[in-house]
Amino acid sequence: MPWRSNIGNSITGGIFRFFWRSGILDTQSGFRALSNSFIKKIIYDIKPGRYETEMRILIKALRDGHNVGSVKISTVYFDNNKNSKFNPVSDSFKVLKQFLLFAILGFSDWVLDYSIFILLSLSFSVFFLWAHITSKVISVIYYFYVNKYIVFNSYRHGLYEFLRYLLVVSFNILITSSLLYLLVSYFQFSQFMAKPLVDVLMFTANFFILKSFVYSKK
Template sequence: MMHIAVVIPAYKPGSNCLDLIEDILAAGFPHIIVVDDGSGPEYADFFSSLLSIPQATVLRHAANQGKGRALKTAFHYIVNEQLPFDAIITADADGQHLVSDMIKLSREMAEEPNHVVLGARDFNHKEVPFRSRFGNRFTRLLFRLSTGTVLTDTQTGLRGIPVKYLPRLLGVLGERFEYEMNVLAALKKNYIPISEVPIQTVYLDANKSSHFNPLKDSFHIYKVFLLYGISGAASFGLDIGLYWIFIQLLRDEAPELFIIFATIAARVLSSLFNYYINRNKVFKQGSRQSFYRYYLLAGFIMLLSAASVHLLYAEWLGRGEVILKVMVDAVLFIFGFIAQRAWVFRKD
């Protein structure tokens, strides 16, 4: 078996957290690192009691900084102290991660020592709260579209991570719950393999102990995906506006080809805007190769858009060519979105 430590970020932990820690040590895990994420004076006795456990280390934040920062604090400690661990397992402090499942992760990591191993819950059980079931399905879909990676559970906190990857994960953006999602995206970009292990789905009191704020924390998790949509929507609006302008200018000048000419002129200008936003604000990476790839893709989509609208256009539509273009480009937007993620702005 690998030498594995367990990392537990804790914010106002419940009474079952101590039982969890004792069960983890009883199962044979050699060390536990607990991060007190600013739980406050009323929890001081709980964290002080952990100091009497030789196999436990307590790290403290003076104020609550979020789960992502708590995990980074533990990662910094392991890397800076050069602790003799092959890997770590991250677990939540609310008792929803079972020790038996941690053992399953450790066995999988022993067989696949270069993989990040995720504990995957089954969200089809009736006891799973609706917000958790809906949130996982929605996030899973967005994650698949934006990264190309198909995962069963993108929000799991039970994760096995080889220590050699921790320095790279310390550079991942995010301080709160969004950090865990960003880590999954970073694994894809860094070509780090991922495995999933089925684990039990446990929700205590309908998950009331969770500190997840549905509105605020969902925004932080999804904002990276929202940037995709905002960039695309802004570019799409600019493209449609320019297309309409060029339609008015070219309708009488080139009655046979005005749709194609208007499509090309509008797409060239809007694509310059879109490339700049995607490179500097969305993907935050790009090279000379990404520029060439982008315009190869843009040219292909432009021709496909023009040809589709031209072929589908009929006289009975009257002046409905703008509406037809909106419908065609709505379909092509999904294709372009996936192609940019997988090819144009990929990490070389």
């Protein structure tokens, strides 16, 4: 495989397997066999693009519960694929856009959450658990809509998704509040150090929960 294709495929494939726990090795291959029903979904749901389109199709297949497998084949490149329009930097960025958006918007949500927590704790002397719960609740609406429309491009009925999201948030608040109370009350952590530690532990779990439960297109 030419170096440009190899670099881009290694990066996108590795991150794809990490987030989606899939055994697919080549995420950029355009040589695919698709069912008629899934082809119709692609036509209506997948926006046309460049090399990121292959990744979008894979993500949709997994999110919709389709079986996805791979078969090794021989590849032939004419003149070392020198006429390829693939740019290992810009095209890899487009492919990884969903992951990057989730991380960036997740960080902005955490900044909002933590800022409110500090404000309530220091300026209004609110008990740390109540400050934590309040800051979480305030950031819920922001986080829900940025993930819905920007990261996962989901246009399902809003109330249905929001109710599912509330279940996730309730579970999140329960777990983080319990861990926060444990660290502060029993292990003598500073509440301002314990909260970001707890939030970091929940960050990765949130991606999988949101992707498979809240914004699933099944």
